[in-house]
Amino acid sequence: MKIKCIAVDDEPLALDLISKFIEQTSFLELAEKFDNAIQALGYLNSNEVDLIFLDIQMPDLSGMELARILDGKNQVRKPKIIFTTAYNQFAIEGYKVDALDYLLKPYSYEEFLKAATKAYQFYEKLETSSGENRSQDKSADYIFLKVEYQLVKVILKEITHIEAYKDYVKVYLKDKPNPLLSLTSMKNMEELLPSDTFMRIHRSFIINLDHIDSVTRNIVNIGKTQISVSDNYKEEFLKFMDKWMR
Structure with missing residues (x-):
């Protein structure tokens, strides 16, 4: 090379x-x-x-x-x-x-x-x-994220939620005490992640729908983390909730 x-x-x-x-x-x-x-x-x-x-x-x-x-x-x-x-x-x-x-x-x-x-x-x-x-199909169960000076393989099902942090994103993983800090945007993360599992519910948050523990009014609870659903994303989230509660 x-x-x-x-x-x-x-x-x-x-x-x-x-x-x-x-x-x-x-x-x-x-x-x-x-x-x-x-x-x-x-x-x-x-x-x-x-x-x-x-x-x-x-x-x-x-x-x-x-x-x-x-x-x-x-x-x-x-x-x-x-x-x-x-x-x-x-x-x-x-x-x-x-x-x-x-x-x-x-x-x-x-x-x-x-x-x-x-x-x-x-x-x-x-x-x-x-x-x-290139070789994997859209059902791939992982993505690669740039963390500092290396590319890190991240298993999708281990991601609980993602938080915007200045020019970075914090990627929170199940059973990991500290999030991964990656230099990318929330928009790029939305494009990387499968839409049937991940949803943006706030300008600063994307959640893994499989990790929702409970929903109280406009608050999503993932473990000990509480994330509010903002007005801009409420309609799509309510559609998901209708399907979830059937």
Whole structure:
């Protein structure tokens, strides 16, 4: 498997170094290199790339600004980013744009390879899960969720409910004390989950209908958790309740 890369850095020596490191790494393919983020954005608008080695501090358009633009695009498969920077205070901002890793300048080839290997492992898991998803029918009993830097197989019947949490979702599992935190949207979760078992009853909640213990007025009880049914979703939920009580 080859990972298609671009390198973006306004410092010529830094750009030459990262390009050299990419070219001498067998599982990476250097598609192009740029000394500014605007040119890189133009290239990315018309070319598919797997991985971007991206400097943060650049004039006109910074690496972080480019990352935010790419994060906001409606793409099925967005390129992953490894930031290359002389500053370590961007960690939290990088986490928000789902950066895969950081290379703090000056870095060695050993440090570069460690970050690149993380990208290889990510795409290897993604390729494996995509193959499994293509081969399975709609009655599949599991999904894959991205949790931190790994893909986690989640058994559908173990999901009790899902809660929106900022740019993430919390996936609660039966007999597990802590939920999985996945960088995705409630809309994406609705599309992933079978509609005959999962229902959205609130802007911030999707429930597994099989795990409902009781319903009191507009409150759904799942174990010790109480979730209110909002007005926007009440009609569909009442239809389910009519069938449930027959």
